[in-house]
Amino acid sequence: MKNALIPGLSRRQFLQVTAGGVVVSSLGAGRGLAQGYEDTFTWISPRGTLEVLDDYGFWIGKKMGYFDGLDVEMQPGPSDGTATVKFVDVGQADMGFPSPGVFSFAIENGMDLKSVFHMGALDTFSLAFRAGEGPEDIKGVEGMTILLGSAAWQPIVDPMLAAQGVDISTINYVEAGWPTWGTALAAGQGDAALSWEGLRAEWISTGLEFEYWLGVQNSPLPANTFVVRASDLEDPEKVAFLEQYLRGWAKGLEFAQHNPAAAVEAVFDQFPTLASNLGPELGLMSIIQQMNVFRGDMSQREGWGWHDMSSWQTFFDLSAEIGQNSEAIQATEVCTNELVGPANDFDHAAVKAEAEATEVSDELAAVDVEALKASMFDQAI
Incomplete structure (x- = not known):
């Protein structure tokens, strides 16, 4: 073909x-x-x-x-x-x-x-934050800048946050590039970054130590x-x-x-x-x-x-x-x-x-x- x-x-x-x-x-x-x-x-x-x-x-x-x-x-x-x-x-x-x-x-x-x-x-997706900077309530992400590896990932995050009652119109998304969006978060270029199960361990291997709001624990959505x-x-x-x-x-x-x-x-x-x-x-x-x-x-x-x-x-x-x-x-x-x-x-x-x-x-x-x-x-x- x-x-x-x-x-x-x-x-x-x-x-x-x-x-x-x-x-x-x-x-x-x-x-x-x-x-x-x-x-x-x-x-x-x-x-x-x-x-x-x-x-x-x-x-x-x-x-x-x-x-x-x-x-x-x-x-x-x-x-x-x-x-x-x-x-x-x-x-x-x-x-x-x-x-x-x-x-x-x-x-x-x-x-x-x-x-x-x-x-x-289960929902594999999560939000990564620099240690000590994650909100106590996920609604605290309102007004934050979330880093993505690809702009096409926004349809992943919006429903996940909306399901938690977050006003997604307040979120600012930045395409920080694959595979560097996690590094960009560590460098202070945003407030949070999309992550997922399995990737958490891979980021540790590169020295990226974050804390996470985990969809696998909190989200009712599929992956x-x-x-x-x-x-x-x-x-x-x-x-x-x-x-x-x-x-x-x-x-x-x-x-x-x-x-x-x-x-x-x-x-x-x-x-x-x-x-x-x-x-x-x-x-x-x-x-x-x-x-x-x-x-x-x-x-x-x-x-x-x-x-x-x-x-x-x-x-x-x-x-x-x-x-x-x-x-x-x-x-x-x-x-x-x-x-x-x-x-x-x-x-x-x-x-x-x-x-x-x-x-x-x-x-x-x-x-x-x-x-x-x-x-x-x-x-x-």
């Missing part, structure tokens, strides 16, 4: 060019199956990079063979916060990982996308999700492929619950620079924060990726209320749980046994995981 935006470039070449030359990380390209898809099935990041722990479900799944036989690849994409939906919409990628705000932007702008696997069961073109769900071959692909993710997430150190090691094996930057303890701290978001309260969910439609409707109603969308989006029209059952149809006991039997490096094995879990919210205000 040729790129619709730059004639003569294949989809993969287009993604590489727009990602600024970042090396593509792929699995089985040209060897496996992408039923119903003309090209390798491509997942695109919302961050402009893959060198993070956020996608650990895929990397441990790849290592354990959960995606074997599938022709799939991971792409970093551009750092533009809306690229993850734009590229899926025009066929330059097949699955994106937008925040709810970026997803609602896509729907508002006529992109016929559908959420098929809700990764972020990032996997979206595809709605038309793909009308093609039985594509649906069968998606079920198998999402099963690989679900198994990877399940594996990590039983052996987070092995999941960290799988990501570190893929990205040695990330390993050297974070190290074992911060790597495990990052993944534990994200595991909490991705799992949520599984007693209230019907498996990995399950959408809580009431949570999504709360977000869409709020988004319309603050003018982010012209009218309230109906959650059941743009989110579906039809693939969640098939994605979770695997031998959970076998995955647990695989996880518990997997050995890790001495350095990772030496980290006290339970102590990290106990300290997960130590930076909260």
Whole structure:
């Protein structure tokens, strides 16, 4: 398939060019199956990079063979916060990982996308403040300057604050650039900065010590999700492929619950620079924060990726209320749980046994995981 935006470039070449030359990380390209898809099935990041722990479900799944036989690849994409939906919409990628705000932007702008696997069961987003400067009440952010890595992130923050009764018309947003917006906060260039679970640990590794108002503790809203073109769900071959692909993710997430150190090691094996930057303890701290978001309260969910439609409707109603969308989006029209059952149809006991039997490096094995879990919210205000 040729790129619709730059004639003569294949989809993969287009993604590489727009990602600024970042090396593509792929699995089985040209060897496996992408039923119903003309090209390798491509997942695109919302961050402009893959060198993070956020996608650990895929990397441990790849290592354990959960995606074997599938022709799939991971792409970093551009750092533009809306690229993850734009590229899926025009066929330059097949699955994106937008925040709810970026997803609602896509729907508002006529992109016929559908959420098929809700990764972020809890709100991963937070606001970082310099130590001692966070407000006692989140309404204290009124009148403050909040730093963002991308202007496209404002639709993340506005609903999160509006849900807490904050007058968002008083907020001043400044695009401080990726990946420097945290450094800008430390340098005094704003009052707060958007952050998220997992990134908190990464910022510590670079010497950025902040305190946080945590959405995972306080927000009723959902977080990032996997979206595809709605038309793909009308093609039985594509649906069968998606079920198998999402099963690989679900198994990877399940594996990590039983052996987070092995999941960290799988990501570190893929990205040695990330390993050297974070190290074992911060790597495990990052993944534990994200595991909490991705799992949520599984007693209230019907498996990995399950959408809580009431949570999504709360977000869409709020988004319309603050003018982010012209009218309230109906959650059941743009989110579906039809693939969640098939994605979770695997031998959970076998995955647990695989996880518990997997050995890790001495350095990772030496980290006290339970102590990290106990300290997960130590930076909260």
